[in-house]
Amino acid sequence: MAASGLVFIGFVLAHMYGNLKAFGGEESFNEYAEHLRTIGEPLLPESGLLWILRLGLIAALVVHVASAFALWKRASDARPVKYQVAKRRNSSLSSRTMRWGGLTILAFLVWHLLNFSIVKINPAGGETNNPYQLMVDTFDLWWMTLIYLVAMAALAMHLHHGTFSAMQTLGFTQTVAARSRARLAGWVVAVVVAGGFSLVPLFTLFGVIE
Amino acid sequence: MNLTLNIWRQANPTAAGAMHQYHVQDISEDMSFLEMLDVLNEQLNEQGEDPVAFDHDCREGICGSCDLMIDGQAHGPEVTTTCQLHMRSFKDGQEITIEPWRASAFPVIKDLIVDRSAFDRIIQAGGYVSVNTGAAPDAHATPVPQADALKAFNVATCIGCGACVAACPNGSASLFMGAKITHLGRLPQGQPERDERVVNMVAQHDHEGFGGCTNIGECTAACPKEIPLDVISQLNRDLRTAIRNGH
Numbered sequence: 147m148a149a150s151g152l153v154f155i156g157f158v159l160a161h162m163y164g165n166l167k168a169f170g171g172e173e174s175f176n177e178y179a180e181h182l183r184t185i186g187e188p189l190l191p192e193s194g195l196l197w198i199l200r201l202g203l204i205a206a207l208v209v210h211v212a213s214a215f216a217l218w219k220r221a222s223d224a225r226p227v228k229y230q231v232a233k234r235r236n237s238s239l240s241s242r243t244m245r246w247g248g249l250t251i252l253a254f255l256v257w258h259l260l261n262f263s264i265v266k267i268n269p270a271g272g273e274t275n276n277p278y279q280l281m282v283d284t285f286d287l288w289w290m291t292l293i294y295l296v297a298m299a300a301l302a303m304h305l306h307h308g309t310f311s312a313m314q315t316l317g318f319t320q321t322v323a324a325r326s327r328a329r330l331a332g333w334v335v336a337v338v339v340a341g342g343f344s345l346v347p348l349f350t351l352f353g354v355i356e
Numbered sequence: 357m358n359l360t361l362n363i364w365r366q367a368n369p370t371a372a373g374a375m376h377q378y379h380v381q382d383i384s385e386d387m388s389f390l391e392m393l394d395v396l397n398e399q400l401n402e403q404g405e406d407p408v409a410f411d412h413d414c415r416e417g418i419c420g421s422c423d424l425m426i427d428g429q430a431h432g433p434e435v436t437t438t439c440q441l442h443m444r445s446f447k448d449g450q451e452i453t454i455e456p457w458r459a460s461a462f463p464v465i466k467d468l469i470v471d472r473s474a475f476d477r478i479i480q481a482g483g484y485v486s487v488n489t490g491a492a493p494d495a496h497a498t499p500v501p502q503a504d505a506l507k508a509f510n511v512a513t514c515i516g517c518g519a520c521v522a523a524c525p526n527g528s529a530s531l532f533m534g535a536k537i538t539h540l541g542r543l544p545q546g547q548p549e550r551d552e553r554v555v556n557m558v559a560q561h562d563h564e565g566f567g568g569c570t571n572i573g574e575c576t577a578a579c580p581k582e583i584p585l586d587v588i589s590q591l592n593r594d595l596r597t598a599i600r601n602g603h
Contacts, residue, residue, distance in 0.1 A: 147570075217526070217568045224527030224567035226460055230362070230375060231453045233428035236577030242525065244570060311571040317593025320586050 285350035302340035420515030430519035481560035482553035523578030526567035534587030551598035
């Protein structure tokens with residue numbers, strides 16, 4: 147759970163950074179998208195590095211989801227009779243919504259890949275082979291931007307607990323100070339990643355990126 | 357104080373249980389929670405009813421027997437054991453729900469009493485030092501840094517009450533295991549068996565049917581001895597070291 151989660155933290159940070167190229171305009175954004183496919187050439191074939199990263203991410207996803215369901219099953223087996231009254235006094239909302247929040251992100255991921263990668267669905271009906279135009283057309287629709295923002299809220303919560311939890315599971319939080327640093331890291335990663343991702347849809351919707 | 361109590365009644369391990377409502381009158385706020393239950397049981401005895409079975413022993417907050425889930429909180433609203441919880445923490449006319457610890461590894465024996473021998477088996481799997489480490493004067497022969505001694509002592513205060521499991525949304529006993537692993541792992545006497553201890557205790561923990569830890573943190577808030585969450589981090593680190601060492 148922790149190791150595969152750290153892979154995703156690295157991925158979303160890099161992905162978020164790449165998306166900010168949208169502020170540089172159509173050329174900068176499309177050039178970046180093209181560059182991703184030509185890194186490592188001529189040593190690697192076209193999209194070579196991209197496929198290595200994709201396979202790594204798919205492997206991490208399988209491990210992450212399988213571990214999550216294993217933990218979920220263990221938890222429900224460990225408490226077959228529920229409490230009539232249950233009070234929470236020391237847990238963040240994000241820590242208690244990791245499972246359903248994770249499924250939300252997974253469902254979003256399916257749409258996101260259909261939208262921008264595997265099928266390239268343009269919900270506005272425009273062209274699909276220009277990454278920048280596809281992005282602008284998508285986020286010009288207020289409800290598309292809303293879906294993306296809701297997904298980023300779910301991602302922020304997932305990262306908020308996930309970052310701390312990974313540090314704890316890997317045994318890096320042996321002192322009170324280390325534990326508060328890990329909690330702070332959770333906040334920073336959540337705000338930077340989800341905030342950074344949200345900038346592009348918001349600025350597109352309000353016409354800054356067009 | 358007059359109180360309404362909703363209490364889980366279950367005649368034996370296989371019987372189906374249910375919540376029953378009782379009323380108690382003239383409870384003093386200086387009574388402990390268990391004394392309030394004693395009043396209820398005297399009342400039930402007079403009426404010829406079966407008294408409510410609940411676990412208790414020292415009534416001094418050090419044995420860890422008095423495990424009750426009170427209004428959804430292990431040992432009730434204060435950070436202490438149920439025996440040290442007083443009725444001044446409640447209001448006159450309040451309705452209080454009392455349930456046993458809920459975990460498949462802690463089966464209900466009767467009413468509010470659960471079988472916590474799974475904890476004993478986890479300790480038997482590795483929570484010990486096998487050799488005789490001497491009598492009190494021999495302690496001077498093995499210097500222990502004060503910070504380590506203090507940390508070991510602080511987590512050795514675990515009384516094995518099971519509140520961590522009861523409060524954990526995953527039903528995990530990681531705080532209990534982590535306390536013992538940190539306690540022995542901080543001391544020189546605990547080093548030779550350190551790797552096999554963590555591996556065997558975790559294997560027994562999983563075998564007993566406790567859940568996996570997702571670092572939610574409810575355990576540490578429920579712990580009457582305030583064992584901190586970093587013992588779970590220590591448990592994970594020891595397990596990682598042990599696996600690296602080929603266990």
